[in-house]
Amino acid sequence: MKKELKVVPIKDGTVIDHITGGQALNVLRILGINAKTDAVVSVVMNVRSEKMGRKDIVKVEDRELKPEEVDKIALIAPNATINIIRNFEVVEKHKVYLPEVIEGIMRCSNPNCISNSEREPVIPKFMTISVDPPRFRCFYCERIIEDVSGYI
Secondary structure (H helix, E strand, O other), X not given: OOOOOOOOOOOOEEEEXXXXXXXXXXXXXXXXXXXXXXXXXXXXXXXXXXXXXXXXXXXXXXXXXXXXXXXXXXHHOOOOEEXXXXXXXXXXXXXXXXXXXXXXXXXXXXXXXXHHOOOOOOOOEEEEEEOOOOEEEEOOOOOEEOOHHHOO
């Protein structure tokens, strides 16, 4: 007898699918969701995926993501899709994308970079040099960042 575990559909909210395997907790951090949150959240990690090998899924009830949140998610999950759910139906579906230039979303990992100086009014700026896996180069010091999870 085959058993199957199903995640309950949500009436209204957002489903973030095709998250890079193991990144769901970073997505929750980007969204400001922690143990003190009142939101109903479903997290599925390391699910088998034909396209990706393994993927994560995050469902957040009664919340539609802001564009800046979607931009941050794209940094750690460049293949993610955002599904807006209303009355149990998908009303919008779109893929995230990494722009060529990223400004003001993450900070440089180089502590000596001018963008990290409190005395300089410089907005952090990065060039996307690879989408999958995501890799970025600081516009100012040229430091390469591969794992942005600690710099968002």
